[in-house]
Amino acid sequence: MTAQTGTVAPSHKGAIAKGTIALSTRGVQKSFGSLVVARDIDIDLPVGARYALIGPNGAGKTTLINLMTGMLVPNAGQITLGGEDVTAMKPQDRVKRGLARTFQINTLFAGLNPLEAVTLAVCERRGIAGRFWQNIAGNKDAIEEAYEILAKLKLGDACYQTTRELPYGRQRLLEIALALATKPKVLLLDEPAAGVPHEESGEIFEVVAGLSDELTLLFIEHDMHVVFRFATHIIVLVGGAIFTQGSPAEISSDPGVREVYLGTRKHG
Numbered sequence: 001m002t003a004q005t006g007t008v009a010p011s012h013k014g015a016i017a018k019g020t021i022a023l024s025t026r027g028v029q030k031s032f033g034s035l036v037v038a039r040d041i042d043i044d045l046p047v048g049a050r051y052a053l054i055g056p057n058g059a060g061k062t063t064l065i066n067l068m069t070g071m072l073v074p075n076a077g078q079i080t081l082g083g084e085d086v087t088a089m090k091p092q093d094r095v096k097r098g099l100a101r102t103f104q105i106n107t108l109f110a111g112l113n114p115l116e117a118v119t120l121a122v123c124e125r126r127g128i129a130g131r132f133w134q135n136i137a138g139n140k141d142a143i144e145e146a147y148e149i150l151a152k153l154k155l156g157d158a159c160y161q162t163t164r165e166l167p168y169g170r171q172r173l174l175e176i177a178l179a180l181a182t183k184p185k186v187l188l189l190d191e192p193a194a195g196v197p198h199e200e201s202g203e204i205f206e207v208v209a210g211l212s213d214e215l216t217l218l219f220i221e222h223d224m225h226v227v228f229r230f231a232t233h234i235i236v237l238v239g240g241a242i243f244t245q246g247s248p249a250e251i252s253s254d255p256g257v258r259e260v261y262l263g264t265r266k267h268g
């Protein structure tokens, strides 16, 4: 297999023209004390990507997403979003420029129903969240937009159910709905199916894979069946460095990957 660090998979969705990189990192480094968790990371996510980030526990996958979103500041290197250098930009400003993420752990308001929660997120994006509770009926447009997002995620029939009563798989889809309410161009999903029974995780990824072709997706996932089914390109991280990257066929037939990752993984 040819390692493709810093290059765009040529086979992805036909022609990905140069210059259509949605998010990229160059030479990104991060250490916690003496522990190096990101080593010289070069990644390009082309517009419309369905990329997976895999690696053993502690490889630095979540750290890399935190660096991309601005929750962590790199010690060196550069992160660009739509060609703009966002390395020093606060997370909320990156969200405004179209970068959204979900977390490994459920971060929902359990007492709201999905329609209320997503409408609130839409109002937040529109800068009208302050008046949400005073005039709920006055937010018709926002409610309609929220319903459309929920319907896309196959949550239309659950929109009036209290979040805490939703099956866990649907709660995880609601988290993605909340991220979509920010109208992202790039969506980073940190183990979107974590904690969901194995038979339901495929459903989550099916819904995610069906999102707009213009949305650029990078997801962390430990279940290799899901990774090989839904990713068009896989980046393997080991010890904070890119070990290799390539198509699912290249990664699955790479003996090195099997040794460092598949043979030693603790999940799945």
Ligand SMILES: Nc1ncnc2c1ncn2[C@@H]1O[C@H](COP(=O)(O)OP(=O)(O)OP(=O)(O)O)[C@@H](O)[C@H]1O
Pocket (backbone or CB within 6 Å): 032, 035, 037, 055, 056, 057, 058, 059, 060, 061, 062, 063, 064
């Ligand atoms: N804020 C922090 N301070 C110190 N060490 C940290 C911090 N965050 C993460 N680490 C360490 O950095 C390394 C990478 O962690 P990270 O969570 O990015 O790995 P991961 O690949 O996402 O792992 P997993 O698959 O288990 O979620 C780990 O050794 C972790 O303990």
